[in-house]
Amino acid sequence: MSERYSLLSLLSRGLGGNVGWTRVWREPAPKPAYDVVIVGGGGHGLATAYYLAKEHGVRNVAVLEKGWLGGGNTGRNTTVIRSNYMMPGNTKFYERSVRLWENLSQDLNFNVMFSQRGQFNLCHSIAQLDAARRRGNVMRANGIDAELFDREEVRKRLPYLDYSENARFPIIGAQFQGRAGTARHDAMAWGFARAADRLGVDIIQQCEVTGLLREHGRIVGVETTRGGIRAGKVGLAVAGHTSRLASMAGLRLPIESHLLQGFVTESLKPLVDTVISFGAAHFYISQSDKGSLVFGGDLDGYNSYAQRGGLPIIEHTLASAKALMPCISRLRMLRHWAGVMDMSMDGSPFITKTPVDGLYLNGGWCYGGFKATPASGWCFAWTIANDRPHEDNALFTLDRFRNGRQIDEKGAGPVPYAQ
Amino acid sequence: MLRLSCPICGTRDETEFVYGGDASVKRPALSVPDTYLWLEFVFYRDNMRGRHLEYWQHVQGCRQWLVLERDTATHEHGDCRLASETEA
Ligand SMILES: Cc1cc2nc3c(=O)[nH]c(=O)nc-3n(C[C@H](O)[C@H](O)[C@H](O)COP(=O)(O)OP(=O)(O)OC[C@H]3O[C@@H](n4cnc5c(N)ncnc54)[C@H](O)[C@@H]3O)c2cc1C
Numbered sequence: 264m265s266e267r268y269s270l271l272s273l274l275s276r277g278l279g280g281n282v283g284w285t286r287v288w289r290e291p292a293p294k295p296a297y298d299v300v301i302v303g304g305g306g307h308g309l310a311t312a313y314y315l316a317k318e319h320g321v322r323n324v325a326v327l328e329k330g331w332l333g334g335g336n337t338g339r340n341t342t343v344i345r346s347n348y349m350m351p352g353n354t355k356f357y358e359r360s361v362r363l364w365e366n367l368s369q370d371l372n373f374n375v376m377f378s379q380r381g382q383f384n385l386c387h388s389i390a391q392l393d394a395a396r397r398r399g400n401v402m403r404a405n406g407i408d409a410e411l412f413d414r415e416e417v418r419k420r421l422p423y424l425d426y427s428e429n430a431r432f433p434i435i436g437a438q439f440q441g442r443a444g445t446a447r448h449d450a451m452a453w454g455f456a457r458a459a460d461r462l463g464v465d466i467i468q469q470c471e472v473t474g475l476l477r478e479h480g481r482i483v484g485v486e487t488t489r490g491g492i493r494a495g496k497v498g499l500a501v502a503g504h505t506s507r508l509a510s511m512a513g514l515r516l517p518i519e520s521h522l523l524q525g526f527v528t529e530s531l532k533p534l535v536d537t538v539i540s541f542g543a544a545h546f547y548i549s550q551s552d553k554g555s556l557v558f559g560g561d562l563d564g565y566n567s568y569a570q571r572g573g574l575p576i577i578e579h580t581l582a583s584a585k586a587l588m589p590c591i592s593r594l595r596m597l598r599h600w601a602g603v604m605d606m607s608m609d610g611s612p613f614i615t616k617t618p619v620d621g622l623y624l625n626g627g628w629c630y631g632g633f634k635a636t637p638a639s640g641w642c643f644a645w646t647i648a649n650d651r652p653h654e655d656n657a658l659f660t661l662d663r664f665r666n667g668r669q670i671d672e673k674g675a676g677p678v679p680y681a682q
Numbered sequence: 683m684l685r686l687s688c689p690i691c692g693t694r695d696e697t698e699f700v701y702g703g704d705a706s707v708k709r710p711a712l713s714v715p716d717t718y719l720w721l722e723f724v725f726y727r728d729n730m731r732g733r734h735l736e737y738w739q740h741v742q743g744c745r746q747w748l749v750l751e752r753d754t755a756t757h758e759h760g761d762c763r764l765a766s767e768t769e770a
């Protein structure tokens with residue numbers, strides 16, 4: 264088992280030339296059977312296993328990952344964490360997540376580098392400012408911090424944006440959440456993996472689930488590239504691949520898979536000490552600890568499992584960057600990449616039992632699931648252990664579409680590429 | 683960049699087109715009272731990895747609705763056909 268990290272262990276290893284660090288998690292061969300098998304070793308799957316073991320004493324658990332830990336969207340995202348949601352079902356859930364983030368490094372004994380540097384949502388029209396005020400009021404009524412800034416206040420805090428006469432989308436104000444921020448994505452995956460492993464969870468990489476074992480209608484295990492594994496319960500947490508795994512149980516879902524790209528520039532000195540979301544196009548920006556500016560943009564726009572992005576979105580994202588911050592127009596881009604998003608038909612997720620006994624679903628995170636990781640794992644573990652949803656994920660069901668209870672935060676309608 | 687071949691305008695960049703989603707989904711007849719069929723039509727998709735039939739509209743060209751077969755894992759695709767000709 265990996266040792267507990269402390270100031271003392273850091274100092275003594277550091278001064279001793281950093282030799283003698285032990286493996287962070289074990290590499291066990293799959294056992295023939297587990298109480299719970301979680302498919303997908305991204306943040307959500309790992310967090311679920313951790314909270315199953317920690318909160319519910321369910322320790323005979325395996326997490327199966329076809330590639331490497333966090334190699335999916337967990338390791339590809341732009342790490343913005345916030346809880347500015349206003350639809351019933353979302354508001355409390357995302358706030359639970361931010362609260363878990365606030366104590367996550369201590370809880371996991373692993374530094375996830377959560378930095379509450381705040382987030383600005385810029386407004387460019389009176390209508391947008393009104394909508395931001397309404398959203399902020401809903402947040403405050405739920406005990407979540409929210410502030411509304413006018414143009415002068417935004418200008419004072421973010422002097423490097425375009426406030427000129429001919430700005431294409433003049434900034435007239437912003438909504439600000441001070442407790443929002445960023446974290447280090449792979450550290451979160453490793454932290455959950457290590458903490459789950461210490462509680463006895465088997466983390467098995469290079470193990471792709473290729474089918475579901477079914478007896479008398481119930482799911483009783485999985486077929487994998489490393490053989491069959493039986494399970495009392497199976498939980499899916501495979502993000503963009505949710506439809507494929509669900510189809511193995513004969514389920515069709517209100518989900519489409521789409522590409523989202525991320526971008527980083529070459530490093531520069533500290534400039535952006537917060538997170539800024541442009542209000543006129545899908546674009547946001549932050550600065551990493553290494554100095555790169557991190558950009559996020561819009562979906563590529565058509566169904567895809569290709570995990571590589573196209574050129575039009577690069578142009579669109581960089582045009583947005585330049586419209587917002589003309590001062591970075593000569594900066595060079597270093598890298599861009601894409602992740603396969605599980606876009607749901609109302610933009611909100613699923614943490615739920617399924618119509619198939621023994622099968623549980625976590626998915627539909629669209630492009631906002633990184634911030635959700637701790638609460639998602641917490642609620643999914645609760646749902647699997649108790650066989651019913653917790654109050655905080657009670658509305659994240661599959662049958663909300665049948666009941667006319669979509670949670671459509673943006674009012675975009677059933678168009679996944681418009682969420 | 684996808685380069686789509688419009689049967690009317692020829693091969694053009696994807697940026698001239700707007701995506702219209704899964705073309706295998708068929709709207710039930712307006713007289714169908716079974717809400718389950720409408721639920722499936724509006725919200726549920728096969729979301730195939732591989733061969734995918736989809737709508738595109740050539741908004742910056744002939745403005746026709748087109749149907750394209752494209753592989754969602756490799757982005758390989760054939761030629762667009764006019765939706766008005768493939769659908770009765
Ligand atoms: C460019 C980009 C930017 C983003 N920005 C943000 C952001 O700023 N803030 C935010 O909150 N969210 C953001 N997101 C969304 C966020 O990354 C995801 O919602 C979240 O990471 C999903 O976590 P996950 O654990 O569900 O999925 P993943 O990390 O994708 O994990 C799923 C895992 O399942 C595995 N898997 C799939 N099929 C199988 C199989 N058959 N057998 C075994 N394993 C399988 C995959 O290999 C993968 O590792 C962004 C996403 C992208 C791509």
Ligand SMILES: [Zn+2]
Pocket residue numbers: 688689690691692740743744745746
């Ligand atoms: Zn045309």
